[in-house]
Amino acid sequence: MSTRESAVAAAEEAEPGEAVTAPAPGPRRPFRRPWAVVAARTRRWREEHPTAVQVLSVTVDVLAAALVxxxxxxxxxxxxxxxxxxxxxxxxxxxxxxxxxxxxxxxxxxxxxxxxxxxxxxxxxxxxxxxxxxxxxxxxxxxxxxxxxxxxxxxxxxxxxxxxxxxxxxxxxxxxxxxxxxxxxxxxxxxxxxxxxxxxxxxxxxxxxxxxxxxxxxxxxxxxxxxxxxxxxxxxxxxxxxxxDTLRDEAAFRKVAKVDRFGNTPGSQLVPDLRGKDMIFTFIESYGRSAVEDPIMAPGVDATLDARTKALAKAGFHAKSGWLTSATYGGSSWLGHSTTMSGLWISNQQRYRTVMASDHMSLTDAFKKTGAFDTVGVMPGVQKGWPEQKWYGLDKVYNAFELGYKGPKFSWSTMPDQYALQQYQERVHSKKPADGKTRMSLLILTSSHQPWAPIPKMVGWDQLGDGSVFKGIQAAGNKPADVIADTTKSRQEYGKSIQYSVTALTQWLERYGSQDTVLVFLGDHQPIARVSGNHASRDVPVSIVAKDPKVLDKVDGWGWTDGLRPAHDAPVWKMSAFRDRFLTAYGSTPHPKKG
Known part of the structure; x- marks a missing residue:
């Protein structure tokens, strides 16, 4: 019985007016903190098991030494x-x-x-x-x-x-x-x-x-x-x-970015040999040299490039191809994009920020400065604000949410390349610019982005609709986790993704290109080292495709290979060299801007 219960019972038994005395409380158990209890038990265990304690102590010492x-x-x-x-x-x-x-x-x-x-x-x-x-x-x-x-x-x-x-x-x-x-x-x-x-x-x-x-x-x-x-x-x-070195590089590169061989060139003297052309620059995600030369990926990719070269030739298009050494590898695609367009070696994020904040002319901006081209970007990989639009000189940019896609995502890629190209056709390419201008377009395709699972498949161009047709294709494709964990499968699926992207782009050109269409397409970087190999180069293929023979005649001295597949010994330039070579080939007059 508790102390409280005893006091209540005594009060009930007492005569009226009789004082009630509560019974004295019993002894209390002393309060012991939990860690004190644990310490006491540990000491007791150590005393009772000295051999086990010795073995455990030596084991912990060995593990500590090994870890260090x-x-x-x-x-x-x-x-x-x-x-x-x-x-x-x-x-x-x-x-x-x-x-x-x-x-x-x-x-x-x-x-x-x-x-x-x-x-x-x-x-x-x-x-x-x-x-x-x-x-x-x-x-x-x-x-x-x-x-x-x-x-x-x-x-x-x-x-x-x-x-x-x-x-x-x-x-x-x-x-x-x-x-x-x-x-x-x-x-x-x-x-x-x-x-x-x-x-x-x-x-x-x-x-x-x-x-x-x-x-x-x-x-x-x-x-x-x-x-x-x-x-x-x-x-x-x-x-x-x-x-x-990084801190010094930042200061040195800021000075380099202020120098521009064509920085003071009037618009009237920029790319005069491309006036009236339907210009399209396209980057294919992770399209690297390994796709064309690696023994696992190359057979399928090379067969696709050769087949698409023949199909384009039948439609009246011809191509020349070479190699560019990318400023990035395995990722950070924006470094490859900006290096190609700026003519500067943009190999890290600080250099990228420096250029984006500068007035160094991009290749795309050169077309805008002529006053003869409307400029537009189609970028299904952009899913937030993109202030770089100003530096690129693009009048309008269509991001992932402005292309009307209602189908499923393909892992990182927001939509299949074929759908993005069809939307470009319907929203941009099929509409003539005002005031007698032509158009320069920048497209960045995403279907060949890692982890290359699931991969879209080509469907009829007239069946694309709002993209819902891809739901079954996406559901039946590989799971990303299965491909990421398997190096051989990653390489195989990467090759298939490149085949898909090249096929989608060249079929679009074959279907919708005109006598004045000029397509320049290239990779932004090699795929990750786990796929391309630990000793792979940083080279990516680049191709110029056109119907007008005069366009390709202008670059005949470059030594590039005929067709979409560059030869192993085709010239290799740094990606930063492309802008000035391209501007020079098509009649631009240098007027340097010095820092």
């Missing part, structure tokens, strides 16, 4: 990744142990924790380098590349779905935070181990130092990998140099 060593020697690329990369003696560990042994307890623990956090940061940078090298063919830039994470998240959401993407992002954040905590704790634990066994640790550090110096002096290796490692120190130097 792996973090110190972790390479920044998956190429050549193997056991030999991790069977190395990190010089940073030897120096770190010597410093920690010389410090008193409190500074030692602080330095160990800070070192663990710094090592975790370098590990994250190494992993980012791995991913960027695998997909974009370059290392991560700590100054410029943070903005790309938003694009990566959007790509994953389009490919895998919002729920899966949110789960993946949340999991990644948790893993990164755990990495920082675990590495900090690991270094602190190892520092305590050194302090408990000072004599043994001192001898071991001296021996490790002598071995490291010997291996360095003699160049000893395992499977071609040096045994003595200073990877983390070297990586830190490279990162510092990269930051410094």
């Amino acid at each position: 060593v792996v973090a110190l020697v972790l390479p920044n690329t998956v190429v050549g990744l193997g056991p030999a990369k991790f069977l190395r003696i990190p010089g940073e560990a030897v120096i770190g142990a010597a410093v920690l042994l010389a410090l008193p307890r409190r500074p030692r623990i602080v330095l160990a924790a800070v070192s663990g956090v710094a090592l975790a940061a370098m590990t994250v940078l190494n992993l980012l380098d791995m991913g960027f090298n695998q997909y974009l063919g370059r290392s991560f830039n700590v100054v410029l590349d943070w903005s790309l994470f938003g694009d990566a998240e959007s790509y994953l959401e389009d490919s895998l779905g919002r729920t899966e993407t949110l789960a993946a992002v949340a999991g990644l954040i948790v893993v990164v935070l755990l990495l920082f905590v675990v590495l900090a704790l690991a270094v602190v634990r190892l520092s305590n181990l050194l302090a408990r066994h000072t004599a043994v640790a001192t001898r071991g550090t001296l021996i490790a130092g002598v071995v490291w110096i010997t291996c360095t002096s003699l160049g000893l290796q395992i499977s071609g990998v040096p045994i003595a490692s200073e990877h983390t120190a070297s990586a830190l130097k490279i990162e510092a140099r990269r930051v410094s």
Whole structure:
């Protein structure tokens, strides 16, 4: 019975007027905090199982040491990744142990924790380098590349779905935070181990130092990998140099962007040999040299290029093709677009922002400055505001939401290329510009964007309607997750996507092109390294197609290959060289603008 219940019973039994005395409360159990209880139980378990405690302690020490060593020697690329990369003696560990042994307890623990956090940061940078090298063919830039994470998240959401993407992002954040905590704790634990066994640790550090110096002096290796490692120190130097170079590059490029060979050319002296032409510039997403020459992708792509060359010839069109070396690789398509149109080497986001904010003339803007062309862009990949329209000199831009598409998305691609081209025909190309002008159009096609699943199929041009016809095709296609996880399948499906895009574009030209139509089409960059290969070039095909023989005669001296498929030994130019060569070939007169 509780104290309260006893008091109530006593009150009910007492005579009227008799005082009631409550019974004295019983003894209370002392309150113990949960963590104190856990600590007591842990101490009790340790006392009862000393052997297990010893084994567990040694295991944790070994795991902590292994984790630190792996973090110190972790390479920044998956190429050549193997056991030999991790069977190395990190010089940073030897120096770190010597410093920690010389410090008193409190500074030692602080330095160990800070070192663990710094090592975790370098590990994250190494992993980012791995991913960027695998997909974009370059290392991560700590100054410029943070903005790309938003694009990566959007790509994953389009490919895998919002729920899966949110789960993946949340999991990644948790893993990164755990990495920082675990590495900090690991270094602190190892520092305590050194302090408990000072004599043994001192001898071991001296021996490790002598071995490291010997291996360095003699160049000893395992499977071609040096045994003595200073990877983390070297990586830190490279990162510092990269930051410094990036900042210097920004200032230098700003001066370069102010210089323009045709910057002061009057409109009357720009592209006079193309007046009256129906000009179309088209970029095909990820259309790279690998599509034409890789043994897995090339057979299908080359057969398509040859077949489409014959079909166009039958319709009266002829082509010349060459190679351009793109300023980007695997992604960041806008860098390829702007490099081609500006005549400047725009290889990073800072250069892109600099050019977009400048008055450096784009190739498309050159047509607008003549006063003889209306300019329009059709960009199904644009799904938000696009201020770059001004720099490109486009009077009107149709984005993903202005083309009336009611069908399904094909992973990242908002609509099939064939549909986008038909909408271009109905909304733009079939309508004559006012005031006797002709038109210059910029089209950016998206169906060959990774992950190349599902891929659209060609349907009758008269059956396209609002795009609903693609629902069954999309539903029956491959799932993105199945293709992303399989390198061979990714390469095969990439090749099919290029075949589709080239077929859609050239069928449109065959169907709707006129005597005055001039089509220039090219790739923006190679596909990701996982598809194109770790040692692939950055070259992309470029073609000029026209009915008027005078158009192709103007570029006869370029040495390009007849047809849509450039020969292996066809000329290769930097993508930034195309603008000035094109302007010069079609009669533009240079009037330089100096910075």
